[in-house]
Amino acid sequence: MKPKALILFATGTNRDQDAACALELAGAIPEVVHVNQLRNKERRWSDYQMLVIPGGFSYADALGAGKLLALDLMQYFRQEVTAFVEEGKPVIGICNGFQALMKAGILPGGILPGGYSTTSDPAATLTFNSGGHFECRWVSMQPVTDLCIWTRGLHTQIDCPIAHGEGNFIVDGQNTLTALQHSGQIALVYTLPDGNPALGKYPYNPNGSVLDIAGICNPAGNVLGLMPHPENHVFPYQNPGWRRGNISASGLPLFQSGVQYASQR
Numbered sequence: 001m002k003p004k005a006l007i008l009f010a011t012g013t014n015r016d017q018d019a020a021c022a023l024e025l026a027g028a029i030p031e032v033v034h035v036n037q038l039r040n041k042e043r044r045w046s047d048y049q050m051l052v053i054p055g056g057f058s059y060a061d062a063l064g065a066g067k068l069l070a071l072d073l074m075q076y077f078r079q080e081v082t083a084f085v086e087e088g089k090p091v092i093g094i095c096n097g098f099q100a101l102m103k104a105g106i107l108p109g110g111i112l113p114g115g116y117s118t119t120s121d122p123a124a125t126l127t128f129n130s131g132g133h134f135e136c137r138w139v140s141m142q143p144v145t146d147l148c149i150w151t152r153g154l155h156t157q158i159d160c161p162i163a164h165g166e167g168n169f170i171v172d173g174q175n176t177l178t179a180l181q182h183s184g185q186i187a188l189v190y191t192l193p194d195g196n197p198a199l200g201k202y203p204y205n206p207n208g209s210v211l212d213i214a215g216i217c218n219p220a221g222n223v224l225g226l227m228p229h230p231e232n233h234v235f236p237y238q239n240p241g242w243r244r245g246n247i248s249a250s251g252l253p254l255f256q257s258g259v260q261y262a263s264q265r
Helices: 016-026 035-039 067-076 078-086 096-103 174-183 252-264
Strands: 004-009 029-034 050-053 091-094 124-127 135-143 158-164 168-171 186-191 213-217 223-226
Touching (some): 004 016, 004 035, 016 029, 016 050, 016 252, 035 067, 091 096, 096 223, 135 213, 168 174, 186 223
Parallel strands (some): 050 091
Antiparallel strands (some): 186 213
16 A cells, blocks of 8 residues: 655745655655644544655744754654654655754654753754855765665665755764764765765765765664755756756655655555
């Protein structure tokens, strides 16, 4: 059976329809659900096999990008979100969704006491781009772990756009970075267009993230957060170079992996 995907929507969220399109192409049944529908029990978390938190500027990024949406997740829906994650259901947060997962303490998870953290001094976070301004451009990234169910078996470079001002992944020290490396939680890294390492070079690493990190997963591998937008490269014509022969749709396999995993559980 096709898995049902809950696409979480809040005021200021966008690209929810792009995510729905990508999931439908990948074989899922997507539904955009407003947080108030869940709060009012008009929809039930348990009816869905996947959770997608799309990009945008939820609640106008008041108090910081993704911060208020993170409070929704951990205050109104802590029990439901915790169950969703601990049951191993696929979860993906894209751009603002990644920021919300980080600020909620759902990511990186495991390296923090108790797994989750909502403290003001987390071991890892997303902060302002090192260049000091909003970045809107196409980037290349490479899957680098099979721990993550979204990137498992993917070895082909993914080209897709970014659009963010707070995508700089930082950690509190070498111990945290080493833990992420050894656990295999670094899921995606920025690369040069030819696939070689970005090595922190701008604009290939567009925000200054440590180790060129574009996305991470939780220790169980079912929760992925990433800053780039693979949902905006699921058709060949979305690539700016498609008239010059670049006919890939390299963002789609990521969603296919998540949907396939959900449908086999």
